[in-house]
Amino acid sequence: MDTIIANIKNGKGVLGSLVAEGTAEDTTISAIIANLLEISKETKTATIKLNENMEALKHNWLFKGYFEERGYWDEVEYEEQLDEKTKELNEKIKMLDEKIKELKSLEQK
Numbered sequence: 001m002d003t004i005i006a007n008i009k010n011g012k013g014v015l016g017s018l019v020a021e022g023t024a025e026d027t028t029i030s031a032i033i034a035n036l037l038e039i040s041k042e043t044k045t046a047t048i049k050l051n052e053n054m055e056a057l058k059h060n061w062l063f064k065g066y067f068e069e070r071g072y073w074d075e076v077e078y079e080e081q082l083d084e085k086t087k088e089l090n091e092k093i094k095m096l097d098e099k100i101k102e103l104k105s106l107e108q109k
Contacts, residue, residue, distance in 0.1 A: 008016040057063045 058067045
């Protein structure tokens, strides 16, 4: 145990390089962290570009049928149906408001 602790204090090994400052391995770990940060940035960029490409494929005439069969368009159709139902409800609300006004006017007479 004393040997392991001494090696860590001297900057040997991974734990030693993390604890000790100014070792040769310290620059290696910094380089690894920098590489990981760069990879994460590139992964985010790649994900965004892949999403854009998939959206473009959904609208391409050659691949549109494939995406329709897979159900990728269901969300859009569902939103359109919701919009239609909302319009119908708004029209019925207007009709009800008009009927309420008529009833109030009849009550006053």
